[in-house]
Amino acid sequence: MWQGLINKYRDFLPVTEATPIVTLNEGNTPLVYSENLSRIVSAEVYPHAKNFAVGVYLKYEGLNPTGSFKDRGMTMAISKAKEDKSTAVICASTGNTSASASAYAARAGLKSIVLVPEGAVALGKLSQALIHGAVVLQIRGNFDDALNLVKEISAKYPVTLVNSLNPFRIEGQKTGAFEICDQLEEAPHFQLMPVGNAGNITAYWKGYKEYKEKNKINKLPRMLGFQAQGAAPIVRGEIVKNPKTVATAIRIGNPASWKNAEAARDESGGLIDMVSDEEILNAYKMLAAGEGIFVEPASAASVAGLLKLVKNDYFKRDSQDVIGNAKIVCVLTGHGLKDPDRALAIIKKPKIIKPDIKAVLKEIGY
Numbered sequence: 242m243w244q245g246l247i248n249k250y251r252d253f254l255p256v257t258e259a260t261p262i263v264t265l266n267e268g269n270t271p272l273v274y275s276e277n278l279s280r281i282v283s284a285e286v287y288p289h290a291k292n293f294a295v296g297v298y299l300k301y302e303g304l305n306p307t308g309s310f311k312d313r314g315m316t317m318a319i320s321k322a323k324e325d326k327s328t329a330v331i332c333a334s335t336g337n338t339s340a341s342a343s344a345y346a347a348r349a350g351l352k353s354i355v356l357v358p359e360g361a362v363a364l365g366k367l368s369q370a371l372i373h374g375a376v377v378l379q380i381r382g383n384f385d386d387a388l389n390l391v392k393e394i395s396a397k398y399p400v401t402l403v404n405s406l407n408p409f410r411i412e413g414q415k416t417g418a419f420e421i422c423d424q425l426e427e428a429p430h431f432q433l434m435p436v437g438n439a440g441n442i443t444a445y446w447k448g449y450k451e452y453k454e455k456n457k458i459n460k461l462p463r464m465l466g467f468q469a470q471g472a473a474p475i476v477r478g479e480i481v482k483n484p485k486t487v488a489t490a491i492r493i494g495n496p497a498s499w500k501n502a503e504a505a506r507d508e509s510g511g512l513i514d515m516v517s518d519e520e521i522l523n524a525y526k527m528l529a530a531g532e533g534i535f536v537e538p539a540s541a542a543s544v545a546g547l548l549k550l551v552k553n554d555y556f557k558r559d560s561q562d563v564i565g566n567a568k569i570v571c572v573l574t575g576h577g578l579k580d581p582d583r584a585l586a587i588i589k590k591p592k593i594i595k596p597d598i599k600a601v602l603k604e605i606g607y
């Protein structure tokens with residue numbers, strides 16, 4: 242039976258016999274092949290080939306227990322907090338970290354405190370933090386303000402910080418890279434993901450490097466990260482004071498792991514670029530209506546980024562032997578049900594009709 246990622250990847254993680262493992266059996270998420278996206282990328286690289294030259298895969302992290310990749314980091318952070326006899330945890334969050342921290346804290350019997358930006362957290366995430374019993378405070382400010390506060394509080398008071406500044410978060414999240422390699426039976430050539438506070442790109446890059454060191458894979462992927470255009474400090478090279486984007490999860494103007502994200506980009510020969518809200522929402526609809534995969538807007542930044550790179554002939558620049566059998570993985574970080582308001586805001590509301598067979602048949606075209 243799958244017993245969570247600490248059990249599976251114990252040899253790669255800083256746990257001992259003394260660590261009480263707090264788990265909801267997170268991890269082991271599906272890696273789903275996308276025929277549509279494989280066709281689109283292959284057409285750029287080999288327009289005349291009969292078979293697809295490139296395979297695009299979607300790592301569906303929305304299927305973790307609380308609906309996002311944060312559970313990978315949280316099983317580690319909360320287990321270690323418990324091992325250290327901590328009684329309370331605290332985080333700042335655009336939503337998913339707070340949902341995950343509250344759930345794992347509830348399971349461990351710890352108090353959880355979360356600070357979120359007022360009015361800027363998707364409904365699903367806020368309801369999770371509340372129902373799991375966290376003390377939830379809305380800050381009249383943004384995520385960056387909230388993060389500064391929790392850093393100061395955790396430095397002065399006996400409460401453990403569980404934002405990705407906590408190194409155990411990164412340790413847990415690196416297992417996403419391990420799983421991708423295990424599922425593909427090799428490392429991907431390119432890995433695309435959204436970038437907010439930049440902990441996850443840091444974690445995945447660490448994971449790939451460790452797997453290579455242990456000879457589990459024989460190459461490293463290029464790390465391709467995507468920020469939202471209105472919240473793209475790394476791309477612009479300066480702090481964004483008032484970040485704005487429909488992708489509220491990545492509405493972050495001063496990422497904590499900024500330098501590590503740049504290192505992942507540069508060491509891997511990758512890039513960090515930005516995508517507009519329009520590109521994000523197009524990819525969001527395409528994934529839902531074309532693939533049957535419902536993600537939250539921030540997660541669609543991976544696929545929006547892929548489509549942008551295709552438009553810019555990015556993959557064409559690669560030598561034929563790299564691209565000839567390339568595997569591309571887009572990490573889909575969070576579930577669409579986190580933010581149902583967004584779906585309802587961009588899709589036409591269902592018609593209301595009489596409970597009458599003729600009226601129904603007329604509408605459905607029979």
Ligand code: AN7
Binds near residue numbers: 333540
């Ligand atoms: C769905 O929950 O920062 O670059 O406070 O929820 O590691 O921050 C969430 C981030 C991507 C970006 N996709 O990851 C939070 C928070 C989703 C997210 C990101 C987040 P990082």
